[in-house]
Amino acid sequence: MMFEKLAMYFQYPFVRYALIVGVLIALCSSLLGVTLVLKRFSFIGDGLSHVAFGAMSVAAVLNLTNEMLLVLPVTVISAVLLLRTGQNAKVKGDAAIAMISVGALAFGYLIMNIFAASSNLSGDVCTTLFGSTSILTLTPKEVWLCIVLSAAVVFVFVMFYNKIFAVTFDEDFSKAVGTNADGYNLLIAIVIAVIIVLAMNLVGSLLISALVIFPALSAMRLFRSFLTVTICSAVLSVVCAFSGIIISILAGTPVGSTIVAVDVAAYAVCYAAGMITGGMRK
């Protein structure tokens, strides 16, 4: 019965598109999650997505046909600035993120309010904040864009995996032995920004942090080396996104919050499992 229903849904290309895009975004966002959690930047997802929200409002007001042209560069620049300020301690990382994040959110909402063309303003805002059904209305072009960007993110991550580990673990040592730590931090910031912009479609800007940090935190409960944690969080994230989308289709729940709910459940399971195995080891 359930499988028949699923099989019927799979007939529709938009369901297949949603699954492809959802899984890819989940994969990308989990990869750098470990690094962000460890650098104490768990909330950068939030901050950046609010910036992206602000940029989107501006794009909407300006009636840009391709809003990505504005949103992506603005988000990348903010990411660079945020990771910069995190390093010198004048404004602490979390405070800087909070400042930018709330500022952009207020600014975006203000702009939407003043210049709004659409009559359903709160509906629009809600969609941008909590993720829309837009993942179910993807065009093939958007799917391809997503595939290309995800492939680029995964490629960059794999190619620079060892450097990212080294710079995350001990930045001073990396600099001392001649690694271009600032360059790699910049690279991390850019990749994060691309992921955030991608993921906004899936879960909306309020829930992105969940997609970035939950798989990493869950994996850190179970494993003790960087490689195993990274692999585990990628697998977890993909599985959670996949089942979340399926559940939301079957039960008719909102896609974004369902995925996050599954992530939370997975964290609870990993927490319990970590307690048991940790207890056995001692």
Added chain:
Amino acid sequence: MALLTVRNLSLGYDSHIIAENLNFSVNKGDYLCIVGENGSGKTTLMKTLLNLREPVRGQILFGDGLKKNEIGYLPQQTAVQKDFPASVREIVLSGCQGRCGLRPFYNREEKRLSEENMARMGISEFANRCYRELSGGQQQRVLLARALCATRKALLLDEPASGLDPKVTAEMYGLIAGLNREGITIIMITHDIAAAVRYTTHILHIGAAVFCGTRDEYLESDIGKLFMMQKKGGEQ
């Protein structure tokens, strides 16, 4: 030209000056020990030499074609977060990052080197353990093994003996002396003046008074005699 020349260097944080007008040079094959009281600026000096901090004034010149990726470094403290998942092997291997440059993965030679250095520091048995679950001395040995992996021409050590038991300390000094005989330049910060006097060729003393010269000159100098006497007094 010397491997490293320091001219009129002043160290400090913001506008607060810690040490002024340091002048010294380090030649290839030297074994320089930096001594001084707590807070005299030894760690700050080493970080400045490594370009992790900007000097307040003065110059640091690298000679003899010494490149940054040929230097090994043992920091005094590594602010590793409490929940960082990293195995000992991953950390030691990351010492090879300067060797592989832009190549994305470590090659067989580098992996062999890291295994060798883990064996040298006696940590092979916990290669797969998580770093933060080790004792302080064990962690220090991991970081030493990492520094050894990075060393090709010079090795900078900030209190390498801290936290090590006497046996491992002696082995470590022997190992470093061996590297020095192979032609690797060593710069070491230590409070262990006995070891400093025993192994080094040059001594830099920073603090209220600054001294830089060979070991024998130091032992003859007033500042050296005073410092040695204080140390002995403390040990009795």
